[in-house]
Amino acid sequence: MYKLKNTVQPYAWGSTDGIPSVIGVENPDRIAMAELWMGSHPKAPSQIVVPDTLGDLARAIATDPAYTLGEYCVSRFGPRLPFLFKVLSAAKALSIQAHPSRLQAIDGYAREEAAGLAIDAPNRNYRDDNHKPEIIRAITRFEALRGFKPIDDIRADWQALRDACLDNPTVAATIDRIREPLDAPVETEAARRFFEALFTVSASDRFHVIKLAERIAKVRDELHWSVVARLIDEYPGDVGTLAPLFLNYVVLEPGEALYLPAGVLHAYLSGTGIELMANSDNVLRCGCTPKHIDVDELLSVVVFDPGPPDVLTAARDGAAEAVYDTTAEEFELSSIDLDGDEHRPRRERTPEIVLTVDGSLTLRYLDAPVHDPRLRGLNALHLVRGDAVFLPACAPDYAMSGNGSAFRARTPRR
The missing domain is CATH 2.60.120.10 (Jelly Rolls)
Structure with a gap:
């Protein structure tokens, strides 16, 4: 033995007290301590x-x-x-992200190698040829977004936005274009087309929708709307801040867990937990991050399967x-x-x-x-x-x- x-990885979104409380160390300088890595990953064995x-x-x-x-x-x-073991502690939301399947990772890695992209290039999507399923188990109260909400719930939130802009026909028209795909008869197709519509609107139209959501979030009582307000404060102008209006908002109590297989769109919002994953660095992002975003590639790996999240015990x-x-x-x-x-x-x-x-x-x-x-x-x-x-x-x-x-x-x- x-x-x-x-x-310890000092990423900016990390908390200053979560990991110290788990492993019993001091943090007198109040440094952000985001993840403790246990394993043989070449980045930090x-x-x-x-x-x-x-x-x-x-x-x-x-x-x-x-x-x-x-x-x-x-x-x-x-x-x-085969695995990487972590303690994760977030004071600020991580990116809205998904991970590829093993076959998708093999194909994506080969494509980027053939294109001559350096392994550490900032615009690289696939840094290895492996998939990255993961589990997060809450030590403290832990907030997350996981998977697409039922279509009726998405439709209700976007109807609330639409009802709030009756005096602004330009913004109303933008919201209509975004939410129109939700009426598709097949729910998986409805989720896909809605996501494409949201992430392909112009920057100007997106800005006005986010400003409207910020105003509405201040007067709504539902918890997921308060998360919208918090994300807009953390990542102003980022379309990922609207994720609680289409992804399931989940609060894990200590002892509960979420499993995230390939293709499940998700984000960790706050809290401390134990994380265990396959040994990979492949992350495809679409918001709430200053890092590389490739929506087209993300669309090729996301599983569009609306429904309530599964919480594990x-x-x-x-x-x-x-x-x-x-x-x-x-x-x-x-x-x-x-x-x-x-x-x-x-x-x-x-x-x-x-x-x-x-x-x-x-x-x-x-x-x-x-x-x-x-x-x-x-x-x-x-x-x-x-x-x-x-x-x-x-x-x-x-x-x-x-x-x-x-x-x-x-x-x-x-």
Whole structure:
């Protein structure tokens, strides 16, 4: 088992207190701490601090992928850790975005490579050839937008806008052009055509619609309208600020989660949570961001399937562990709570990372071979809040004991 030191990403939208409260560190300079990364991503691989001779996790995996990842992962996903594990904390909304499927990512990456786009070019959409399904599990109250609302709900919000501009025929005509596609008989087609209409109106027309929405949001009682007002304040003039008028507004309570497969348009708005995803950087954006926007490419990957969002809760897997079930092949997230007892997690000879978020826990190998040099004499670790440990796929089974709570990220065999 390898104890990890992990990198905090100081993105501007990050909160100053969310991650410190989870991992038990101080932030006296009030720096924005947006994400804590745990894994082997080349942008910020975790450093192995115990034992202190292995360097970073990416290097350890590259040196012995068969041991660290296991035969199943290497044959299925190649010689890289299939997932990236994070703590995410947002004080300001992230971009309105979606992620491609694996086939879309392979095709998009090949196209941009053939076009000679540098991998770090600001106008690049595909930085690798992988998909990026993800799950976010709330630690605090967590606000998000996820998927297209039922068409009737979208129609009602845009009717409210239309009713508010009876004295301005120019703006009324713009809103009519945007909402007219909502009358299409097939709901998926209605959502697609509405989205195209909204994101292809002229900058001038868009400005007047946003100003109208800002005025209406101040007098509406519904929560999602208050989010519109907040987004306009954070991203003035950005068409993405209207997203709560067509995407589902979701509030997760601690313990609840959202799963985001390929193509689901979404945004995280505020709160702190545990995030787990496939190991990819492919993000297609359409608003609430200063970064590259490519609406045409986004249209090719978004799933236009209106309906209410699915909020996940965990299912028990033994007395101490609760698992969030998704269809993701690369990862599975679970929470573990111990009250002085011992828990022996179910293992499938795949890699995993455990993050302690409360109390203290001891991890120890069961029946560890005394002379196995790969264990480097390290058969147990004592963990306190904020400590993370990587468990190689081919290491022995282990037990957890103590009084505390942790999150566990692993690759399941599906």
